[in-house]
Amino acid sequence: MVAVATEPSTLDPQLVNDRSSRIVTDNVFETLLVRDGSAQIQPKLADSYERVDDTTWRFVLHPGVTFHDGSPLDADAVVFSIERIIDPEFDTQRTSYTEGIAGAKKVDDRTVDILTDGKNPVLPAEMTSIPMVSPASAQQQSFGHEVVVGTGPYTFKSWQRGREIQLERHDGYWAEKPSIPAFTVRVVPDAQTALSALQAGEVDLVFDLFPEQSALAPQVKEVQASDFSYVAFNTYKKELSDPRVRRAMNLAVDKESLAKTIYQGHASPNQAQHLAKGMLGFSPGLAPFPYDPEQAKRLLAEAGYPDGFDLELHVPIGRYSKGEESADFVAAALDAVGVHTKVVKHDWNDYRTLGRVKGTEQDAFDLKYGWNSNEWFDAARIKSHITCEGASSKFCNKSVDQLVDAGANTFDQADRQRDYEQMWATLHDDPYSIYLLQQHYIFGTSKRLVWDPRPDDAYFVSTMKLTS
Structure with a gap:
């Protein structure tokens, strides 16, 4: 039994991609x-x-x-x-x-x-x-309801909306069959309820355990993830169009304090890029923006905002570990330098749709809190977030587009590394987001579950075993 905080909107693996759906789709498809x-x-x-x-x-x-x-x-x-x-x-x-x-x-x-x-x-x-x-099966257009058909080691059995999804081992599976005969994904929005279910032996795995809960779980698994938290700017909004404003907002947030307080050390400031050491395109010459609220105020004044301005910061409920608390932390830090920030919280499925409204449109988010996964371990993964025509982008810098294109149009890895290092340097001067933390995944597990989590946020139940 696995507990997740948010329910998938669909089990069509080609339509969306989030953790609550992947624990199902990674095993069916x-x-x-x-x-x-x-x-x-x-x-x-x-x-x-x-x-x-x-x-x-x-x-x-x-x-x-x-x-x-x-x-x-x-x-x-x-x-x-x-x-x-x-x-x-x-x-x-x-x-x-x-x-x-x-x-x-x-x-x-x-x-x-x-x-x-x-x-x-x-x-x-x-x-x-x-x-x-x-x-x-795909042509029946029934994914997410009753027909979910892949080639994987588990088959879809049932979905009780708002409650649970059941899967069972596929006896005709073409490769090595998993040892666990069936599993259930239960929707448990409340973190304390999920922990209590884990302690009582009702579930074997809880995603996104809160840092303060880790000492209370029967067993804890943690891995430095390929996820990076950030607050994306809508740079088409007048107040956010000046790079000085966006650098100021990076300087306003104390990332070290965010990691130590909200995450209790289970995260670390990322180096102003959505990459970590060992990933292609990682720039070792970049460091996190320092915490410097006085310099932030000076930059805001230089940009013509000595008295600041008003913004909204949008965040999903229950999707990201400590996401709402992180958004509140960022909003307070921005308030302290004069950028008056209201936090707006959304149901996950609503947020996912609303967050893709183009920056040029009236209802576009000013600021959007999220985590960007990089399961490719490659800077190319960020393209849709930072290019002028990117599906998730509210930012446009032609120099960034040229460097992205250069990195994508060569098979020479050394050339790609050089291009992407230059890209991140450009995004340091002209930030598309407030760069926050490299996240850690914290999982609570039962004593009987034998499993090692992966940094790419994939969930293969075939790699798990139960000892009793």
Whole structure:
């Protein structure tokens, strides 16, 4: 039994991507490639792959794999899955996972070419993030209700809305079968109720354990995550259009104090970039913006706001560990330098939709608190948040776009590293967000659960065992 704080809006793995849905979809659906526990890309539904030319990658599928409905995982199914997720009419919220993919073409029953609209050095990483779906079931358009069909080790059994989702082991699974025969994902919005259920042995795993709860759990698992918390600016708003204002707002927030107080040391200030050491594009020359409220006030005055101005900061309820408290902390810090900030809290599914309103539109958020995951371990993952036409972006700097394009249009990793370091340097002078923390995932588990969490926020129940 797994407890999650927010209920998925859908179980269609190609439509949305959040933790509460992934604990289900990671186990029902599979991808052509997958990352192992040390984050290295490995074959999954594809036995092998190669780059044929600058715009073509060829994948050879594992033989004999079938979906839970009995249909084959063949080239036609892969082409369907790729074409479905990139179709603008499908309107996926996973556009950052499909950047540069132009389509797919069948070579033979077991061979597929993935086509790109130019050089795409992160195509293998993208293939770890695009689940394959059964064409027959997908065309019924019933995902999230009764029909959820993949190739994975578990099959969907039932969904009691507002309460729980049940899955059971697929006896016809093509690879090694998991040891846990079935599991349930229970929706428990209240953190104390979730902890009590864990203590009572009613659940085996609780996501996003609060730092102060860690001493009370039967067992705690923690991993430095590939998630980075931030507050995104709507730079189309007049008051936020000046980079000096945005640098001032970075200087106004004491990230060290946020990590030590709200997270009790279970997080650390990120180095003004949504990367960590070891990820491609990480810039070792950058450091967190220092806490300097007096300099923040001077910059605001230079920009023409000696008396500050009013903003709203939007945050989802229950989605991010200590998210609401972090938003309140940031708002108080901004208030202290004259940027009067009202925190507005939303249901997660409402926030996810409202947060994508373009910065040029009337109802766009001024400020948006969130976590950005980088399960690719590559700076290319940030593209949709920082480019002029990015689906999640309310920021535009043509120099940033040029550096993003340069990093995306070469297969030379040293050149990509250089381009992305320059990109982050530009985003330091012209910030798209308040850079906050590199998060840690804190999980509460039962004593009987044997499992090691992953930094990429994937949840494979097949890697878990119960001792009794």
